[in-house]
Amino acid sequence: MSFDSSKNYSDLEVYELVEKCQLDDKQALEELLRRHEKIIYSTLYHLDPKREDIADLVQEVLVKVAKNVKKIRNPKTFKYWLNQIIMNLFYDELRKKTRKIQTISMDTAFVNKLEDEIPQGFDVEDMAKKPHEEILGGELDEIIKKGIDELPEQFRIVTVLRELQGLSYEEIAQLTGTNIGTVKSRLARARAKLQEIIKPYLS
Amino acid sequence: MDNQINCQDIEKNLSAYIDDELNDNDKLFIEEHLKNCPNCQQQLNQLSQTISLCKNTLGKTTSNLSINYKELIEKSKICANIEEKLSPFLDGELSRQEIIEVTEHLMVCPHCRKEFYHLKQTCNCLKNYFEKSIQNAPAKTEIKNILSKEKYKEYAFVSIAAVCIFSLLSWFSIKTIEPQFIEKAKENVKSDLIYVNSEAFVLANSYHKSSDNLLAVIYGQN
Ligand SMILES: [Zn+2]
Numbered sequence: 001m002s003f004d005s006s007k008n009y010s011d012l013e014v015y016e017l018v019e020k021c022q023l024d025d026k027q028a029l030e031e032l033l034r035r036h037e038k039i040i041y042s043t044l045y046h047l048d049p050k051r052e053d054i055a056d057l058v059q060e061v062l063v064k065v066a067k068n069v070k071k072i073r074n075p076k077t078f079k080y081w082l083n084q085i086i087m088n089l090f091y092d093e094l095r096k097k098t099r100k101i102q103t104i105s106m107d108t109a110f111v112n113k114l115e116d117e118i119p120q121g122f123d124v125e126d127m128a129k130k131p132h133e134e135i136l137g138g139e140l141d142e143i144i145k146k147g148i149d150e151l152p153e154q155f156r157i158v159t160v161l162r163e164l165q166g167l168s169y170e171e172i173a174q175l176t177g178t179n180i181g182t183v184k185s186r187l188a189r190a191r192a193k194l195q196e197i198i199k200p201y202l203s
Numbered sequence: 204m205d206n207q208i209n210c211q212d213i214e215k216n217l218s219a220y221i222d223d224e225l226n227d228n229d230k231l232f233i234e235e236h237l238k239n240c241p242n243c244q245q246q247l248n249q250l251s252q253t254i255s256l257c258k259n260t261l262g263k264t265t266s267n268l269s270i271n272y273k274e275l276i277e278k279s280k281i282c283a284n285i286e287e288k289l290s291p292f293l294d295g296e297l298s299r300q301e302i303i304e305v306t307e308h309l310m311v312c313p314h315c316r317k318e319f320y321h322l323k324q325t326c327n328c329l330k331n332y333f334e335k336s337i338q339n340a341p342a343k344t345e346i347k348n349i350l351s352k353e354k355y356k357e358y359a360f361v362s363i364a365a366v367c368i369f370s371l372l373s374w375f376s377i378k379t380i381e382p383q384f385i386e387k388a389k390e391n392v393k394s395d396l397i398y399v400n401s402e403a404f405v406l407a408n409s410y411h412k413s414s415d416n417l418l419a420v421i422y423g424q425n
């Protein structure tokens with residue numbers, strides 16, 4: 001008879017781990033946190049590209065997961081639940097930052113960035129200079145990273161939640177306080193913008 | 204010329220080649236390549252089979268359409284409408300009706316097919332990029348610290364009996380037991396049935412929200 005807890009934790013599905021966590025299984029919680037540490041890092045890193053203390057934010061998210069994992073009603077919705085924690089933290093930090101900036105100077109450039117428009121200064125020219133040169137994978141990654149960073153906030157958020165986290169439009173709409181139609185059009189425009197940047201590098 | 208770069212170039216243009224949308228030079232170039240490349244030949248065959256199959260199913264042929272200006276304008280309006288839907292189409296986020304609309308259009312419109320191909324390429328690039336980014340993310344959080352701060356109790360090797368006794372003593376009193384539930388449990392477990400009294404069952408159930416998992420815990424099965 002193979003007792004439940006002798007099962008290899010790394011083989012378990014996320015929802016199974018969550019179920020075990022809800023039974024105070026420390027080993028399952030450890031596996032759950034480890035398994036999500038990197039994706040949390042990458043998400044925050046792309047949501048807020050200028051931020052330097054990502055590791056601290058990751059820790060904050062993980063602590064919240066550990067503290068609240070028992071409150072998840074349906075373990076299969078863990079991914080959405082985790083992204084709620086991430087987005088709440090992100091918006092909190094954003095509010096802090098906005099307050100700080102507003103007290104230092106009325107920085108309109110920042111406010112503009114929050115608006116629903118692709119900014120005029122979005123420059124792809126220097127990237128398009130060497131379309132036929134062979135480039136290394138690493139170089140393309142840098143170009144994509146730069147393209148994502150330069151997207152206006154709202155466009156960057158939907159891109160990260162969709163392409164990195166793989167959430168549905170409805171989930172993204174709920175996380176960003178908008179509707180599905182807005183998510184749809186923002187994502188389409190973000191992709192079109194990124195396509196412009198990537199296209200010259202595709203063989 | 205490097206054969207691999209060549210093949211990618213060819214593949215990209217096969218759809219336009221089938222639709223006879225290439226200039227003579229490109230056409231020649233592709234035909235020349237096809238003669239020497241069984242891979243691309245196969246690609247061509249598959250693609251043209253798919254396209255003709257689609258066209259037959261729909262009863263539509265593009266070849267015998269006599270295109271005039273009015274039609275062209277209408278066509279571009281339709282294409283603009285379809286192009287808007289390509290991104291949610293890729294994500295499976297369209298209504299059934301819209302999915303049919305886009306699919307039907309893609310079958311007959313090389314322009315939108317090309318747009319869709321580029322969109323797909325872009326999204327694949329993004330996906331690869333993010334996958335790599337996750338892989339390369341640092342994992343330096345002191346997870347053991349978080350766990351010890353949370354003071355999680357170890358339950359890992361507690362036997363079912365212990366769990367039941369603990370629960371009985373500490374916080375649970377049983378009033379009613381759902382008989383169907385027990386019956387269901389017996390059905391599911393069949394031969395390997397270990398005796399579990401109904402109290403234990405209900406107690407364990409209060410631990411485990413999911414009844415399927417509960418059976419695994421009680422009977423030590425997967
Ligand atoms: Zn070839």
Ligand SMILES: [Zn+2]
Pocket residue numbers: 281282285308312313314315316
């Ligand atoms: Zn079209």
